[in-house]
Amino acid sequence: MSFVEFQGVTKIYKSGDATIKALDNIHFSFEKGSFAVILGPSGSGKSTLLNLLGGMDFASEGSILVNEINITKMDKGQLTLYRRNDIGFVFQFYNILPNLTAYENIDMAYRLSKSSISSEEAIEAVGLKHRMNNFPSQLSGGELQRVSIARALCKNPNIMLCDEPTGALDSETGKMILKILQEMSAKYNTTVIIVTHNAVIADIADTVLRLKDGKVESVVKSDNPLKVE
Ligand code: ADP
Numbered sequence: 001m002s003f004v005e006f007q008g009v010t011k012i013y014k015s016g017d018a019t020i021k022a023l024d025n026i027h028f029s030f031e032k033g034s035f036a037v038i039l040g041p042s043g044s045g046k047s048t049l050l051n052l053l054g055g056m057d058f059a060s061e062g063s064i065l066v067n068e069i070n071i072t073k074m075d076k077g078q079l080t081l082y083r084r085n086d087i088g089f090v091f092q093f094y095n096i097l098p099n100l101t102a103y104e105n106i107d108m109a110y111r112l113s114k115s116s117i118s119s120e121e122a123i124e125a126v127g128l129k130h131r132m133n134n135f136p137s138q139l140s141g142g143e144l145q146r147v148s149i150a151r152a153l154c155k156n157p158n159i160m161l162c163d164e165p166t167g168a169l170d171s172e173t174g175k176m177i178l179k180i181l182q183e184m185s186a187k188y189n190t191t192v193i194i195v196t197h198n199a200v201i202a203d204i205a206d207t208v209l210r211l212k213d214g215k216v217e218s219v220v221k222s223d224n225p226l227k228v229e
């Protein structure tokens with residue numbers, strides 16, 4: 001059964017007289033607990049798709065169903081709760097607050113949500129217990145990304161949206177991050193969606209959506225994606 005479903009979604013940006021169709025009548029679905037990758041060149045509409053699914057912007061046309069609820073019908077207040085409780089965000093440059101410790105960054109997200117995964121459990125899941133009282137300036141890029149994954153995980157989100165999560169990391173560290181995301185998706189049945197232009201990541205996904213010029217070029221599902229070792 002599909003958990004995320006885009007039905008004829010179009011996004012048009014207007015700036016002055018110019019209009020840009022960033023997404024053009026998109027249809028696709030992802031299943032619950034899937035580990036999906038969205039691939040496409042710069043300008044193909046990846047960020048736009050993520051912004052719509054994350055409830056950060058409104059579609060111009062079409063429906064977006066998450067767990068059978070049409071989020072395009074939500075008002076601003078409902079969308080705020082949806083962002084807070086249903087979606088975990090992981091960014092390329094971490095977005096960690098510099099004057100809070102790793103633990104405090106994570107616990108702040110936990111306190112705002114109604115989650116069953118404690119901050120401690122989330123820190124444990126990313127293997128960062130020994131660093132939890134450190135400040136961001138004392139942590140490496142890989143450790144910062146683990147903080148941001150734990151911060152997303154402790155909301156026990158239905159969907160984790162990751163925008164180029166390995167983009168700022170060397171390949172070994174990137175692999176570790178992908179391994180954590182893959183294991184987490186399996187353990188908590190979280191639907192993980194990674195946006196990237198790095199085609200190598202597609203090998204470890206069970207669903208690969210390719211975007212081109214705002215259109216779906218292909219959706220490929222795989223029964224036995226590569227496990228990150
Ligand atoms: P990337 O492809 O590296 O993820 P972005 O998604 O931020 O980069 O931007 C992709 C394209 O969209 C760029 O050409 C950028 O100029 C354009 N763009 C992004 N945000 C805006 C905006 N707010 N207004 C106009 N153009 C934008």
Ligand code: ADP
Nearest residue numbers: 013020022040041042043044045046047048049
């Ligand atoms: P990607 O993330 O794949 O690089 P985007 O979703 O950022 O692609 O952009 C898709 C298209 O929409 C691009 O042509 C981009 O310039 C345009 N675009 C993105 N954001 C804005 C915006 N806020 N205002 C105007 N145009 C935008």
